[in-house]
Amino acid sequence: HTQAAAGVAGVIKMVMAMRHGVLPRTLHVDEPSPHVDWSGGRVELLTATTPWPTTGGLRRAGVSSFGVSGTNAHVILEQAPEIARPTEPIEEGDRKAAAVAWVLSGQGEAGLRAQAERLRAFMAADLRPTPAEVGWSLASTRTTLSHRAVVVGAGRDELLRGVNAVANGTPAPGVVRGTGASGDVVFVFPGQGSQWVGMALELVESSPVFAERMRACADALAAFVEWSLFDVLGDEVALGRVDVVQPVLWAVMVSLAELWRSYGVTPSVVVG
Numbered sequence: 001h002t003q004a005a006a007g008v009a010g011v012i013k014m015v016m017a018m019r020h021g022v023l024p025r026t027l028h029v030d031e032p033s034p035h036v037d038w039s040g041g042r043v044e045l046l047t048a049t050t051p052w053p054t055t056g057g058l059r060r061a062g063v064s065s066f067g068v069s070g071t072n073a074h075v076i077l078e079q080a081p082e083i084a085r086p087t088e089p090i091e092e093g094d095r096k097a098a099a100v101a102w103v104l105s106g107q108g109e110a111g112l113r114a115q116a117e118r119l120r121a122f123m124a125a126d127l128r129p130t131p132a133e134v135g136w137s138l139a140s141t142r143t144t145l146s147h148r149a150v151v152v153g154a155g156r157d158e159l160l161r162g163v164n165a166v167a168n169g170t171p172a173p174g175v176v177r178g179t180g181a182s183g184d185v186v187f188v189f190p191g192q193g194s195q196w197v198g199m200a201l202e203l204v205e206s207s208p209v210f211a212e213r214m215r216a217c218a219d220a221l222a223a224f225v226e227w228s229l230f231d232v233l234g235d236e237v238a239l240g241r242v243d244v245v246q247p248v249l250w251a252v253m254v255s256l257a258e259l260w261r262s263y264g265v266t267p268s269v270v271v272g
Contacts, residue, residue, distance in 0.1 A: 003193065007065030007073060018059045018079045021052040069191035099154050100131040103138045104166060105145040112147040112177075116166035123160060131156055149177045185265060189253040189272025195245050197236045200252045203259070204230070213258040217251035 002008065017024055025046045032038055032045050052059060059079040066072050104119065106112035123134070131153070151162030152174045165172030203210040218229035225244075229251055232238040239245050257270070 006067065007063070007075075010063045010065065011075060011077070014061045014063050014077055017052070018061060018077065021059075023050045023052055025049045067191070068193055071191070098132075099152055100135045100159065101139075102131075102135050102151040102153075102159055102163065103142075103144075103148070104151065104163075105142070105148040107145045107147070109147055109169070111145065112149060113167050113169055116149070116163050120160065120163050120167055123156070123163070131159055134159075144180065146181075147177075147179055149175060151175050184268035187253075187257050187260070187267040187270045187272075189270070190249070191272070192242070192245055192249065195239055195249055197239060198234050200255070201233050203255075204233075207259055209262045210255045210259045213255040214251060217254055221247055221251065 013024065023046055025048050029045055029047075038044060061077050063075045063077065064073070065075075102119070104112060104115050106115045119134075119138075123129075129137075149166045151159055151166065153159035153162055158174065162172050162175045165175050166177075200210075200214070204214060205211075214229065221229060225247060227238060227244060229248065232244055232248060239248065253272070257267070260267075
């Protein structure tokens with residue numbers, strides 16, 4: 001299950017259906033439900049993949065996603081406009097180099113300049129990496145530290161001029177500097193669907209802080225439910241009931257929040 005991304009598979013499927021002009025068959029259905037009056041309208045099941053009807057207009061489709069926790073979403077997709085493609089081949093010399101961003105960061109101004117100096121030395125010693133390859137590596141493999149700079153250029157020489165400016169601490173076209181502060185902490189309480197049999201049992205045994213808050217939650221729930229919070233944590237049947245799993249998830253999240261607080265992680269916002 002794709003959890004928080006549930007529904008995106010349907011969107012991807014329908015985008016591909018519009019792209020290729022086909023209506024995919026309805027999955028996991030052998031015959032129409034007898035509880036629906038199929039003769040009362042123009043709705044029908046697709047028992048086989050069929051060509052998308054040609055109407056002269058753009059193709060449109062609706063995709064619905066219904067979450068077990070009550071979240072409902074409906075997206076209307078429309079066929080993308082056709083892009084006019086050149087009929088004549090583009091000569092290599094006529095291509096304009098695409099702009100590439102090189103992301104640099106360091107712990108303090110001196111660290112940022114030192115990182116730029118190391119990049120400058122690396123690029124001087126090895127001519128093989130392309131600007132795009134270097135940009136990808138800088139963005140995807142390095143930790144983002146407090147002092148930052150972005151060098152934007154359309155080629156190796158232009159990018160290296162920007163790197164030189166960062167290394168020297170001087171301004172230059174295509175170079176943006178700044179500092180980043182740590183963001184606020186947000187605790188997100190998930191909805192139904194994140195539970196599993198045996199969840200929280202290990203923390204109950206190993207963390208006194210977590211266990212104490214779970215006991216407080218159990219006491220708070222006792223007046224409203226007929227089951228024991230600690231007993232249902234390992235009960236697959238009980239966790240399948242909405243009236244059980246929702247309070248249980250609440251108790252686990254509250255206890256996890258208390259555990260994080262005990263380690264000095266205090267949220268600015270709690271959502272969910």
